[in-house]
Amino acid sequence: MTVSQDFTSLEGEFDIKLHKTIVDYFNSYWFADLDGFYQEHYIRLEPVIPNNEISSFKESLKGYKENQGDSLEKIPIGIEGNGLLLVIENNSGIVQLEDFERDTYENIEELIRNLRLKR
Numbered sequence: 001m002t003v004s005q006d007f008t009s010l011e012g013e014f015d016i017k018l019h020k021t022i023v024d025y026f027n028s029y030w031f032a033d034l035d036g037f038y039q040e041h042y043i044r045l046e047p048v049i050p051n052n053e054i055s056s057f058k059e060s061l062k063g064y065k066e067n068q069g070d071s072l073e074k075i076p077i078g079i080e081g082n083g084l085l086l087v088i089e090n091n092s093g094i095v096q097l098e099d100f101e102r103d104t105y106e107n108i109e110e111l112i113r114n115l116r117l118k119r
Contacts, residue, residue: 036115042081
């Protein structure tokens, strides 16, 4: 059974159009906990549980937007072991550590595919 989440009302509420990879992330994967190492970084991704995580994601977006001067150019999707947010550039889909533009990932799929259990 495929469960697809509709982000139309969320996009309307925040006056944004989410990058396709963000919508795909919430509609293609299903996990309560996904973490691991990518290069030298420990990464923990937002959980994806159909019909359950959109409200949590909404609260995350709300707090992030308030802290970014009412802007959502980047969308939080996880956290790095030292507390840096893992974000997706909403225009390009590129994944990066916030305020730390090196060690970027082409997209969320590349990051997930390359997560390792050990450093």
